Amino acid sequence: MSAPPPGEAAPRDAYDIVVVGAGPAGLSAAAVAAGQGASVLLLDEGMGPGGQIYRGIANPALPDRRILGADYWKGEALLRAFAASGAAYHPCAAVWHLDAARRVGFSREGRAHLVQAGQVVLATGALERPFPVAGWTLPGVLSAGAAQTLLKAQGLAATGRVVLAGCGPLLWLLASQLVAAGRPPALLLDTTPAGNWRHALPHLPGFLASPYARKGLALMARVRRAVPVIGGVTDLAIEGEARAGRVTYRRGGAAPAGLPVDHVLLHQGVTPNLNLAAAAGCALDWEPVQACFQPRTDAWGLTTRPGIWLAGDGAGIAGAEAAAARGSLAGLAAVAALGRIDAATRDRLAAAPRAALARHRRGRAFLDRLYRPAGHFRRAADAALACRCEEVTGATLREAAERLQVPGPNQMKAFLRCGMGPCQGRLCGLTVTETIAAARRLSPAEIGYYNLRSPVKPLTLGELASLPHDEADLRATGGA
Amino acid sequence: MFQRLPEARRPALPFLLDGAPAEGREGDSVAAALLALGQDACRESAVSGQPRGGYCMMGVCFDCLVVIDGIGNRQACLTPLRAGMVVETQRGRREPAR
Incomplete structure (x- = not known):
């Protein structure tokens, strides 16, 4: 920079x-x-x-x-x-x-x-939460956050036949930014479950009093003026050989539909x-x-x-x-x-950020409930790769969870290697936990998460060897 | 295709992509430069050899791994593009360096 x-x-x-x-x-x-x-x-x-x-x-x-x-x-x-x-x-x-x-x-x-x-x-x-639908690993499919990163840092806009799919504020924000950049997406497929409104509604007053309400509603209106929006999407898949070529979707019991695409940008919260x-x-x-x-x-x-x-x-x-x-x-x-x-100084200086925090927490309860992704989108579709690194499909994961009654994600590693690739579970951890929880009819809290250990980023032996070391270190490792 | 907006004006940076001369811009990550060139895929996966490209652009998915200046498995989205860099798409390899 x-x-x-x-x-x-x-x-x-x-x-x-x-x-x-x-x-x-x-x-x-x-x-x-x-x-x-x-x-x-x-x-x-x-x-x-x-x-x-x-x-x-x-x-x-x-x-x-x-x-x-x-x-x-x-x-x-x-x-x-x-x-x-x-x-x-x-x-x-x-x-x-x-x-x-x-x-x-x-x-x-x-x-x-x-x-x-x-x-x-x-x-x-x-x-961004994993979005394990069939075809999400195809080149041409990126997360919405990735597309936004390219816009912010490099001024690169997804162009051509671009479909945004999923739910959550970031999806709409990206759509509005692409519209403002003169590159409106071809379609926005909204997967927000219709039933979420019932859970969100009691928190509507807090949202309306929050800084998010007016801004968010105006932003969504701007997007709707420029981009066709299809709501209530319950099935989503991306097809293609070497790259994404087509997105298919369904709304409840309606007939499947689809369209050719150059890019699909996925998002279902963070x-x-x-x-x-x-x-x-x-x-x-x-x-x-x-x-x-x-x-x-x-x-x-x-x-x-x-x-x-x-x-x-x-x-x-x-x-x-x-x-x-x-x-x-x-x-x-x-x-x-x-x-x-001292504690008194800390508390005095904390007053302003505490007030700001309270202001910006208002309205979140509504957003969290409204945009809670559907359970079947949080678990992997049969044909989707749940673990992108080790290429474990949703079907394989579900079968292991149901037939072998694998108790948790750490045991699942031993069976399927999921979570053992370079991303260290970042793109499959929640999927694996929720799949096991559903198979065993337990809460994800009872199933738990991968045990994570350092190094949490890949590290070469050359990098390790560059650490300062003294005589005692050399003796301990048998060196001269 | 990812296209640069006309208002995003930055000086060009020459580099080599799979042996051929290519051009990115200052401020690009290697992954951004590849996408701007229309190169959606930058590697073949280690298990089945399927084509992959960066998904997250923020260092978590590890799908943008490429070979940079002879060192494999570099995260292209976290690596600033520099003039004269030698970038190669990666074929399945699990070794950290060649």
Whole structure:
């Protein structure tokens, strides 16, 4: 990216606070902590700061601000505060290790580093929920978030016959952005289950009083004026040989329909990106409304591991502005845990972010219930690959779960290898848990999730060998 | 096809794709540059050899793995494109490097 980021020097051995993730939560946590005099290192896997929501904010690809919309540009203020804070920042840094002693292992440009953190703030954000329909692995099929990332960071728009399919606010936001970019999609297939309204309705007053209501309804109206929308879609599949060529769908008992496509962009909500927290031993809880696991945290973001805090969507989905507020809270709490500020100062400084968090939590209960994806879309279709890496179909997974009564996802690995490929379960974990839960008629909370261990990102032996080592290390490994 | 919007003006970056001269732009990830060239698939899967391309563009799906400057299994979506890079589509291989 064009502007040289601060803190490009080699990392030191130790920092008061290491923050992982440069989205709204991580930028806020780092800025707040550095602002209180703590030495802070912010590590991020991305090419520039902003996370997914503010992707490319330091080096925007699209000068026309109307395309991405006003919410995107809120990232500029976060970035300014962070840049002024003096926190060190390493982009393109893959964090692969965190342990109870708060040692953080990461790789950057082919070299591995281990740093000691006084406190750790994880701001690893969200990832899109797997959408295991037949053909979702075909080239030409991307997640809606992926298409939005390409628009934000590179000014690349999906063009040709583009079909958006699924449910959730991001799907509509992307549609509106493509419309604003002069590339309206050919069709939006809405899979929001009709029955969700009944569960969402009691929370409608809270939504109407929230910042999301007017904005969201206006956005959907804009999309409907420019894009044909088919609602109530209950079946979805993508066909093609070497790439996506056709999407087929069905609404309830209606006859199947289909159309030729160049791209299908899938989305059915986001879930916490929890691999690093889980590998560090933080306890996870099943969140039944959002249908996902999330690390257990207190009101400041403290996990079940002392000195490891979690902020933003990685601690439970609540959106960008709530993430920034939770980042400030975790940053303040981490600084207080180091003894840099007392509890009274922490509480006083926390008043503003707490108020912002309460404001941006309003309305989420309605959205969470309305856009809860259908159960059959959360489990893999028979012909779909549940595990993209090891190529395990929904049918195979279901058969193993039903006939062999495999107790949980970790045993399923031994039978089918699902979750053992390079993505380490990120694109199949929830599918596998929910499939086993359905087969055994138990709750996903009882089935549990994959046991995750470090390294949570692939690491070469060359990178490992680049870690500093002393005489004792060499003797211990039998070296000269 | 992913097309660059006319307002996205950035300097060109030359690189090699499977031995042939290709062009991306500054600020591209390797995965973005490939998509902009119409290259939807960038590898064949390790198990059955089916064609795959990046799905998530944010480092979680590992379907955009390519060979970059002779090193295999690099996540194209997390790797900034640089002038003169040698990028190869990947065929099934599980080894971390050749």
